Amino acid sequence: MTPRRSAHDVLTIALRKPGDVITLRRCTQSMCRAAGLTGSPLVRLTTVVSEAGEHLLGAPGLSAHLCLEETDTVMVTVRIHWRGDHRPPSPLLSAAGRLLDDSRLTGPHDDGRHELVLAQRTAAPAASLGDLAADVRANLADGGTAADLIEVLRTQNGQLLAALEESQRQQEELQRLNAELEETNAGVMALYSELAGELQATNTGVVALYAELEDKSRRLELANGHGRPVRRLPAHPRPRRRPSRQRPRLPSSRHPQQRLARPHDVTINSNTRSNAGVDATPFPDELLQTQAAFNATYAALAASHRRDTIALRRRLLRLSVRLWWHPYWNTAHSVPAARTQLRQLARTGEAARAA
Incomplete structure (x- = not known):
């Protein structure tokens, strides 16, 4: 059962020219504000009403009837009437159904008129609805429309100034970001040049x-080999007899702890003999500190959870170049042995500090 409607007429506007559509929009805004309808619901209702008036402009007998209706709630309603074959477009009717609380298209009726109802729900006013409708009529008749237009222009000017200020702030922020981006690009290029130089120096050192x-x-x-290159033994030497002198006995399978000599054994034994008897070399403190820093940086770079790998790699390259081209190696008697001893001393110092 449809609840009984109590309608209170406010104003009827005949729509014959585009200026009448503008007047309809202003009067709709004034009625909405007087009924306590503001914000997004006001904008939705006035926008749909003005769009419907523009699409139906030129239809015979086109008019708009503004009223306040009361059923179980209070509705700000605009009823648009016309005759003929004109019909609002389907997208407009779909948008009205989504945006408004009530939207209906009826007709043609017995008198040949069509009716488009556009309504938005609002809160019940403190005074009676009839008194509110009378106040709205008096306000519109006394030139409230002009005052409402001035208020709308003032609001639009304020919104325009706010938009201009926001645009200016965004432009300044964009300029600042562009300056930071240019500075970052310059830093990246300088870093790339530095890394390229360090990589070239490292390659030269390698x-x-x-x-x-x-x-x-x-x-x-x-x-x-006493002046002769060392003859490398084959992987599986075959014994042969020498009539002139006795050949050393080859290890047999009964002695598993003995093994045949490999080519790399010769190098290891020769290095051991060349490094044997080398006394502890007094390294400079600065060289020891560089080696310790190299070990610490290498350990930090080997950690999988570290993220600052770029800085660590750069530091590792610099320390490796310092270690390799340190002036001390020009005076060392045995450079390979001294380098090994330096690494051992650095590890020993790190272990002593950790303990």
């Missing part, structure tokens, strides 16, 4: 290291 190691290996082989 090449020199390989050359020195190769030269030391050749000298050790010559020293171990």
Whole structure:
């Protein structure tokens, strides 16, 4: 059962020209504000009403009837009437159904008129609905529309100024971000150049290291062979008889602790003999500290949970270059042995500090 409606007329506007649609919009806004309808519901109702008036403009007998209706709730209602074959577009009717609390299209009736009802729910006023409708009529008749227009223009100007200020702030923020981005790009390019130089120096040091190691290996082989290169034994040597002198006995399977010599055993034994008897070398404190820092940086870089790997890699490269090209190695008697002893001393110092 449909509840009985109690309607209180406010104003009827004939829509014959575009200016009448603007007047309809202003009067709808004034009625909504007087009924306590503000914010988004007011905007939705006035927007749908003005759109419907523009689409139906030119229809015979087009008019808009503004009223306040009361059933179980209070509704701010605009009823648009016309005759003929004009019909609001389907997108407008769908939007009205989504945006408004009540939207209905009826007709044609017995008199040939169509009716489009657009309504929005509002809170019940403190005074009676009839008195509120009378106040709204008096306000519209006394020029409240002009005052409402001034208020709307003032509100729009305030919103425009706020939008301009927000745009200015966003532009300044964008300029600041662009400046920071340019500075960051310059820093990245400088870092790339520095890393490229350090990588070139490291590559040069590695090449020199390989050359020195190769030269030391050749000298050790010559020293171990008494002026002749060491003859490398095959993987599975076959015994043969020498009539001139007695050959050393080969290890048999009955002695598993004995094993055949491998090519790398010769190098290890020669290094052991060349390093044997070397006294503890007094290294400079600065060199020991550099080696300890290198060990600590390498350990930190090996940790899987670290994220600052870029800084650690750069530090590791710098420390490796300092260690390799330190002036002390120009005066060392046995550079490979001294380097090994330096690493051992650095590890011993770290273990003593940890204990």
